[in-house]
Amino acid sequence: MKKSIISIVVLLLVGCALFWATADQDMRRLVLNFPTNTDVLFWSTPERDAAFRVLDRLPVLSESRVIAAGENAYPLPKGAPLEIGMDVDAYMASQRAAALVIVHDGKIRLEQYGLEFGPEGRWTSFSVAKSFTSTLVGAAIKDGYIKSIDDTVSEYIPDLKGSAYDNVTIKQLLTMTSGVKWNEDYGDPQSDVALFTAHKAEPGVDVTVSYMRQLESEAEPGTKWVYKTGETNLIGVLASSAANKPLAEYLSEKVWQPFGMEQDATWLLGSTGHEVSGCCIQAATRDYARFGLFIMAGGIADGEQVLPDGWITEATTRQADIGRPGHGYGYQWWTMDDGAYIAQGIFGQGIFIDPKRNLVIASNGNWPQATDMQGGNQGEERLAFYRQVQLAIDQEAQP
Secondary structure: OHHHHHHHHHHHHHHHHHHHHHOOHHHHHHHHOOOOOOOHHHOOHHHHHHHOOOHHHOOOOOOEEEEOOOOOOOOOOEOOOOOOOOOHHHHHHHHOEEEEEEEEOOEEEEEEEOOOOOOOOOEEOOOHHHHHHHHHHHHHHHOOOOOOOOOEHHHOOHHHOOOOOOOOEHHHHHOOOOOEOOOOOOOOOOOHHHHHHHOOOOOOOOHHHHHHOOOOEOOOOOOOOOOOHHHHHHHHHHHHHHHOOOHHHHHHHHHHHHHHOOOOEEEEEOOOOOEOOOOOEEEOHHHHHHHHHHHHOOOEEOOEEOOOOOHHHHHOOOOEEOOOOOEEEOOOOEEEOOOOEEEEEOOOEEEEEEHHHOEEEEEEEOOOOOOHHHOOOHHHHHHHHHHHHHHHHHHHHOO
C-alpha cells in the first residue's frame, strides 16, 4: 500500500514537472493564478491578468469555437509616430492596458503593449463582441436569412412565444429597448448578468432562451433603454438559428477570412452550444483594429458588400436615448453626437471609430473594476484619451 502511494506521488510529480517544462508563459501564469470563482466578475486582478489572455484554453469554464482567418492579412503598415501630447506610458499604467493600437489613414501610428502581453497574443473582448453580433444580424439580412429588423424575435426563436419577448422586435433587441426588466450590476452576485451565466437550461431549450423567457416586462417595448447583455445573447441565438450555422463560422465566412484578419480568433460557447454572443471573442488587438477598419470602410470584404445599404449608418447612429448628453446607443454600438462610435466591454476593452478623421483605436486591458460604476475613473479617462487623440490628429492637419 505504501509503495503504491509513493508511486502515485512520484507520477504526479513527474507529470507536473513535464507540464511545467512544456507549458508556455501564459499557461504557467494561469496555473499560478487560477480563478477560484466560476464567475469572471468576481475574479481577483491577478486572476484576470492571467486568464483574459487564455480564456479559450480553459475548457473547465467554457468550450470555444474557432473563427478561422484566411491566408492573406489586411496590411497595416507603420506610419509616422503620432504625437499625442500626453504621457502614453502613464496612461497605459493607469488603465492597466494590455494593448493599444491606433490606426490613422490605414497606418499604425501607435502600437504599445503592457501586462506582458504582445501582438501575437489574443485578449478577450467582453462586450465588444456585441458590435460583432449586431453586424452579423446585418449580414443575415443581406443574405436573406432575416427578413427585417421589424420582425418579432419569437418568429425566429419559437421558444420565446408566450414570454415577455413574444411581441418584441429584433430592432428593439438591437437597441436594448425591449421593456423587459433586467439588472446589469457587475458588482451584485444576485444581478441578472451574474445569475444567467450559471443558469441551468431546461431540457431542449437554449440556456439563454431558458433564462430570458422567465423575465417580466417593466415598460412597453421601444419606450425604455436598459443595457442587457442577455439580450445580445438572444440576438446571437436568433442570427445563428436564422443562418443555420454557428456565429463563429458565420463571422469567419463574412468578415474574418475575406477582410483579412491576421490570426484565428475564438468565441466562447454557452452550455447548450451557442456562442456567448454578448461577450467573449478572443482575438489579437490588431484584428480588433481591422474590424474597426472593416466597419469604417462600409462593411466591404474582398470587394463584396457584406451588409445592407445604410446598415452601418443606422447601426452607429443614436437609436436610443441613454440619458447622457452627447451619447446614445445604436445597434449594439455606443454612439457619440460628433459621429464617432464605440464597441466597448468591461475591464477596459474597446474599439473607437471616428470616420471623420479616418481613425480607429483598439485597446485591451484589465481595469481594477468592471466599469466606473464600481469605482475608479478608467472609463472617463479613456474617453478623454480618445478626445486627446482626435485633437492631436486635428493639430497635425493644420498648416
